[in-house]
Amino acid sequence: MSITGAAKLAGIMGWPVAHSRSPVLHGYWLRHYGINGAYVPMAVKPENLRRALQTLPLLGFAGCNLTIPHKEEALRAVDSYEPSAKRAGGANTIVIDARGQIIGSSTDGYGFIAALRAATPSFDPSQAPSVVLGAGGAARAIVAALLDHGAREVRLVNRTPERAAKLAKELGGEVRGVLWKKRAEALVGAGLLVNATSLGMEGQPALELPLDALPTEAIVNDIVYVPLETSLLAAARARGNLCVDGLGMLLHQAAPGFEAWFGVKPEIGDGLRQAILATLQKK
Numbered sequence: 001m002s003i004t005g006a007a008k009l010a011g012i013m014g015w016p017v018a019h020s021r022s023p024v025l026h027g028y029w030l031r032h033y034g035i036n037g038a039y040v041p042m043a044v045k046p047e048n049l050r051r052a053l054q055t056l057p058l059l060g061f062a063g064c065n066l067t068i069p070h071k072e073e074a075l076r077a078v079d080s081y082e083p084s085a086k087r088a089g090g091a092n093t094i095v096i097d098a099r100g101q102i103i104g105s106s107t108d109g110y111g112f113i114a115a116l117r118a119a120t121p122s123f124d125p126s127q128a129p130s131v132v133l134g135a136g137g138a139a140r141a142i143v144a145a146l147l148d149h150g151a152r153e154v155r156l157v158n159r160t161p162e163r164a165a166k167l168a169k170e171l172g173g174e175v176r177g178v179l180w181k182k183r184a185e186a187l188v189g190a191g192l193l194v195n196a197t198s199l200g201m202e203g204q205p206a207l208e209l210p211l212d213a214l215p216t217e218a219i220v221n222d223i224v225y226v227p228l229e230t231s232l233l234a235a236a237r238a239r240g241n242l243c244v245d246g247l248g249m250l251l252h253q254a255a256p257g258f259e260a261w262f263g264v265k266p267e268i269g270d271g272l273r274q275a276i277l278a279t280l281q282k283k
C-alpha cells in the first residue's frame with residue numbers, strides 16, 4: 001500500500017544491512033494488515049551507532065531493529081534497556097517512548113521459546129536437560145531464555161571452553177560447560193538439543209555430531225536457517241526426533257518490535273514463512 005505523511009516509521013540498522021530479511025518480513029506484515037507505515041534498511045557504520053540512534057526520535061521514528069555488529073554496543077548507546085537486553089548481552093529492538101527516550105530490549109530469547117512452543121506447545125525445559133552448542137551471542141540469549149523458563153540443567157558445549165565458562169558464570173543457574181570433544185556424550189538423557197553455532201550454515205564447515213546417545217523423544221532445534229534443512233535436522237528427523245528449524249526463531253523474534261511500533265500483534269503464518277523462504281532460496 002502507499003503511505004501518507006502520517007505513516008509510522010521503523011527500520012533496521014546494521015553494517016552491512018543489505019543481507020537482512022527484516023525489511024521483507026515487516027513489509028509483509030505492513031501490507032497484510034494495511035498499516036500506514038514503512039520499515040527501511042539503514043546502513044550504519046559501527047562508529048556512528050550512537051548518533052544514528054539519537055537521530056531516531058528527531059526524525060519521528062517509532063524505533064528500529066539492530067543487527068550485526070550493533071547489538072552489544074547498543075547497551076552503551078541507549079538511554080535505558082530492559083532486563084531482556086541485559087540477559088542477552090545485547091539489544092536487537094529499540095523503541096522510542098513517549099518522552100523520546102531510546103529504550104533497548106532483546107527479543108531473541110522470546111523468539112526462540114515462541115518458535116519451540118509453536119512446534120510443540122507443551123515444551124517445558126524443566127523436564128529434562130537441554131544441550132546447547134555454542135557460546136556466542138545467539139547461544140547466550142537462548143540459554144538465558146531456557147533458564148528463565150525453568151530449565152534445571154543446561155549443558156553448554158563450546159569449542160572455546162573459556163567462553164562457555166564465562167557465559168555460565170554471567171547467567172547463573174545450572175549451566176554446565178562441556179568440552180567440544182565430549183559433545184556426543186552430552187546428549188545422554190537430553191530433552192532438547194540446540195545448535196547455536198555457525199556450523200552447518202552455508203559456507204561454514206559441517207556440524208559433526210553423532211546422535212546415537214540422544215533420546216528419540218528429544219526436540220532438535222537448529223537455529224541456522226541457510227540452509228533451512230541442515231544435516232543435523234535431516235539426521236535427527238530420520239531417527240524420529242521432533243525438529244524445529246531456524247526460520248521459526250527469526251520470524252517470532254520480529255513480532256514484539258512490530259507490535260510496539262505499529263500497534264498490531266502480528267501473526268506468524270504460512271504466508272509469511274513462504275515469503276521469507278523465497279528470499280532464502282533466491283540469491
Ligand SMILES: NC(=O)c1ccc[n+]([C@@H]2O[C@H](COP(=O)([O-])OP(=O)(O)OC[C@H]3O[C@@H](n4cnc5c(N)ncnc54)[C@H](OP(=O)(O)O)[C@@H]3O)[C@@H](O)[C@H]2O)c1
Pocket residue numbers: 133134135136137138139158159160163196197198199201205223224225246247249250251253
Ligand atoms: N534463527 C535465528 O533467528 C538466528 C538468530 C541469531 C543467530 N542465528 C544463527 O546462529 C549462528 C550463531 O550466531 P551468533 O550470532 O551467536 O554467532 P557468534 O557470536 O559468532 O558465535 C558463533 C559460535 O559458533 C562457534 N563456532 C564457530 N565456528 C566453529 C567451529 N569450526 N567449530 C566449533 N564451533 C564453532 C563459536 O565457537 P567459539 O566460541 O569457540 O568461537 C561460537 O560459539 C549463526 O549461524 C547465525 O546465523 C540464527
